[in-house]
Amino acid sequence: MDQLLKWAILNSATENEDAPKTTTEKNTQELDPAVIDAILGKPISDQMLEIMLYLEDPNSPVEGKVNELDNLEMFVEQIDSASDLEPLGMWPRLLALLCSDSDQVISGTLWVIGTALQHNPKAQAAFGKYDGLEKLLQKFKASANSNIKAKAIYAISALLRNNLRAFTDFIKLGGIDTLLFALPERKIANRITFLLLALVNESTDTIATAEFKPPKSFPIALIDAGIFGPLFTILSEIVDIPESVDELQNTLLLVLGLLRAAYLDKQNFMLTSTCDLNILQNFKSHLQALKNIFSDSTDSPLTLEDWSLLDKATSFI
Template sequence: MEKLLQWSIAGANGDKDTLNKIGGPDNKAIAELLGMAGPDEPTLMVEAMRVITNPEAELEAKEIAFDNFEMLSENLDNANNIENLKLWEPLVEQLKAEEELLQRYAASVIGTATQNNQKTQEDLLKYQHSMDYLLNILNDQQAGEPLKMKCLYALSNFIRHNEKGYTLFKEKNGWHVIDKVVSGKQLSAKFNLRLSSLMTSIMSTGPSDEKKTHIEKLFPSEKAQEILKSYEH
């Protein structure tokens, strides 16, 4: 603020030397001085979710709101705030939205918010139905591949180094669902990559004979060994 005052006085006096010395004014300081500072990021997250969950809002508006919400969730502090702001429940419920686009965004945000973040992984464990919703989508033959890939992304980041997350996956018959997804189907290279990522996340919770058996069943021998060897240490 002091710099802004100096800049203002120098400008009023036409003191070019001082103006050159102190440089231009700070935009944030100007905004605060004029009472124009925008809302903080937690407020923006709440407002975005309000649009997303508003049944009267246009789909395009919801898409923009989800874009903003995910961008904000990339910040660790903002991701950690999802629980404090009571936004996990409405976010998880979007996995059941009528529009597949919104389901895809919800899965993507879950994946982004829980990526390498123990706190948000633990927070999401409070909403165990999120695992049901993600697995139900993977089990749905009508769901598109882009949506299923986002669900794999969400599961991978939720489970990585998260033993309780893997236990929940197992209790909700996750292996059975994945077996059905893979069984007798021609999967794209991108889908197989997401599936491999989920397997490495599962292995990150600790190797076991059970996991080894499932992975060897799901993948060709060479790929299965690659996944298993990545966590032999």
Template sequence: MEKLLQWSIANTQGDAQAKERAGNPDPNALAQLLGNVVDDVTLMRENLKNASNPELSLENREISLDNFEMLIENLDNANNIQNLKLWDPLLNLLNAKEPSIRSLVCSIIGTAVQNNPKSQKNFTSYDNSIKKLIQISLDKSEQTSVKIKALYALSNSCRNFEKGYELFEAENGWLIVSDLIFETGKNNLLNYKLQLRFLSLLSSLLSTAFNKKKENFIQNEKVIQILTKLATQNIEKISFIDNSLNIIGQLISHNYNFNDQEKSHIITLLENLDNVKNELSKEDYKLVQSLTV
């Protein structure tokens, strides 16, 4: 085995003389070493098993979930969550008493379903999937860091996926808009991240079929008023303003019927953007500006 190690180091370093001294490895030793390489399926199972074991230290459980998320960044591994029957134990961990565990699981969900229709379908086939993420987002006692990851998971579960949105609507997910965002009154980094996730969620909700019911939700939950208020509070953050204008632009593209109050809020926002408008997306700015003509 020591000779095999020397051969491996010499090959990695590209040292011709060292390679010559090390010679060729013993085929049997090499086969034994390669045979010990653990495949991704085994690693996924083992990491989730460790993460679910309350007898392990919190740090080791967190590391296991971090490892699991790195594995499912691979599309095939993400889809294998269903094949390996791992969605149930993952969803059970959303009830863990430790906030860091809940946060990591929400992040895993968001990563698994991101731009992945197959995993979106698999995840939303579980009765407590979207529902649990909404409950976390609306829980007054939940930590902001966990809510940020829950919104990440919700956004990716609903984006361009009709069933995801239907479940979101059926579980009263629109309450998040009016209920959650007013937690962000304090000016700190966590709340800013929460606001960004809120914008991402809004964009996802508008990525599926638009109808009168969705329009009513937007008006009843005062989405435009909240959106323009947040944008005004973050007037110096160009990316935030761009995202906000893009969402209003999405609504325009959907032929959303803006009422007079909503138009008034948008006009006020545009007036406040006068000093930074040259830094914004010209296409989105002009589209939103068309409402005022």
């Protein structure tokens, strides 16, 4: 221990003191940064900025941009890299790519944005500085491309989940009406349903604190906005499509979550007050077929209590 203490004292001496030199000076040349990059690889932040420059170059081919967006998406899967988008000044530049003439570039950009926002409060807060949610909703409404709409839903979902501030902005921007208006579009209906189901479940979660979830009134707001009509229509349309089991399940679970909230809010709740009678009658005619689809499934989350609730809700039709 004494020897170690002496060594520490000697090594902390200044150049003007009589400390023995433990190394000899050597003439060395600084390594070329390019050589270091070749050996160790460039820092991820540098690579991300290089990708951004490539994406902004009007002479870069679309195919190359799509490939670079895939690479960027891979980088921002890491929370630290996603958080670096703000100090690197990349958020406004990414949002500007949503105005691209290429649907492929727009779709890839939305995918990058969604991945960066997932489970990342720091990135979500930074994204909000640039009216990001408003631009996502605008792109969702303006595009006729179902792939772009699907990717926009992915990004919106990544921003809203467990994020009350973003959810509040979503309501102010008319997000509910925007999603419900698009719900009849078959190619994106399941994504919308899944997002709304997740938000309804969050709003009724008794464990999560209020700062991280939508208010308890959210399911009632969906009902008042007329969500039952399109949901029952979807169920009636896809009940005979074998590959639609997942969509059927998500839609039924959303209906059940809304019904529970409705009966808790008002014991004498009637579906006819929020939904066209013809739509309800059509749904009721398919109810037994829906039961048959899930009756043989051992891993279905739908219980006998769930089916009883649906029977109760449609018993007066």
